Amino acid sequence: MTALPDAEQLCLQLADAIRPQLTPNTAMIGLYTGGVWLAERLHDLLGIAEPLGTLDIAFYRDDYHQQGLARDPKRSKIPFSIEGRDLLLVDDVLFTGRTVRAAMNELFDYGRPARILLAVLADRGGRQLPICAQYCGARVEVPAGARLRLRRTEEGRLSLQLEHAT
């Protein structure tokens, strides 16, 4: 199997891709947990003035009736009005698209943004909903049953890791 791409490198590429299209109306929102790490990094690299928003979609998941409530939900915090804003939604890995759908449902309970764009570090395919990323660091082949996720070391270094189902 080919090695996973370097997450630190992908962050820089992603920031370069986003930078030309930023407007004063752009605000950024990261999805817990990996998406918040990535968003913190991008927010820094891009020097966005508006503070970062963070979203935990635990209360909007479509598998609640099968899985129950997520174990450790975080408090969603959007420290600005999203009304009429250009929102850049940030997540680590795009897979089925269900997380992004849940995030959009939650966002609309905060207001009506002008548009929502999606930035992800890695796209592993396997979409179950008509959702695509406007900014994508890399396409990554992931074996069925395995999980691709972002990790962060204590020093703040990001890396992609493959976890095989046990």
Add this chain to the structure above:
Amino acid sequence: MRRNPQLNKNGELQHLLSIEGLPREVLERVLATADSFIGVTEREVKKVPLLRGKSVFNLFFEPSTRTRTTFEIAAKRLSADVINLNIAASSQSKGESLLDTVANLSAMQADIFVVRHGSSGAPFLIAQHVKPHEHVVNAGDGRHAHPTQGLLDLYTLRHYKKDFTRLTVAIVGDVLHSRVARSLIHGLTTLGTPEVRVIGPQTLIPTGVEALGVHVYRNMREGLKGCDAVVMLRLQNERMRGALLPSAQEFFKHYGLTADKLALAAPDAIVMHPGPMNRGVEIDSSVADGPHSVILPQVTFGIAVRMAVMSMVAGASA
């Protein structure tokens, strides 16, 4: 060993009947989940779709305004349909048994029963007889337990004081008749609170309460010294049998919380009360409305805590 009837085989909360016997992780999970619901209650749209299509039956065999209303608001903010039943005025007065009432509501497709009952243990009885997809939340049973009040008290303490393992908490007044006190004591000890005191006249402190890990004080001034939190209890006239007290005025003189008594507690002590409060009986107005009082935030936190409990139990399979 027999499994705790509140937990499913994965150790998840499927009914909330009593704080007693709940492991620390479950209590902490309720508090953490409630904290994320606080974020929801501060938004313009205060609803999430978790319990959409589910029915919550509020079964109140005893009168209650605050608890019933906060359960109703919590259920509605989870997008559930809420049906309020005032049982005192309905079938039970026509002789229907508790389990028949529940069976009939179950036939109407209930998902959660929120039960307040004058008899200790009534919610346990119901939980033993409901279908696997139905869940029971105890909203106060007799003198036994009031777990959501206990949990919202714990949430309030954690919100203002952060760390349970450094706290001194005093519970003052009519401990004998208080299901709130019992629930809170179990929660505090489970979360590692080193010093829990109960303060009150001998007639209103249950014998053997020390076995729960608390220290008993008859003298309020002694008991309040250095406390980080003071939980005042309502004098429950309706549950009193016989002459346990000379008079309300006499009670206020010895056990009413006044500014000069509160001054003996820690300078940043918080004052809590589960409500409804009797001003001039267990608490002076200047304290109830004063800077140490967190009585109204408790009510707000109670909604988030009940949202957490209902969304946790409804998501846990039997």
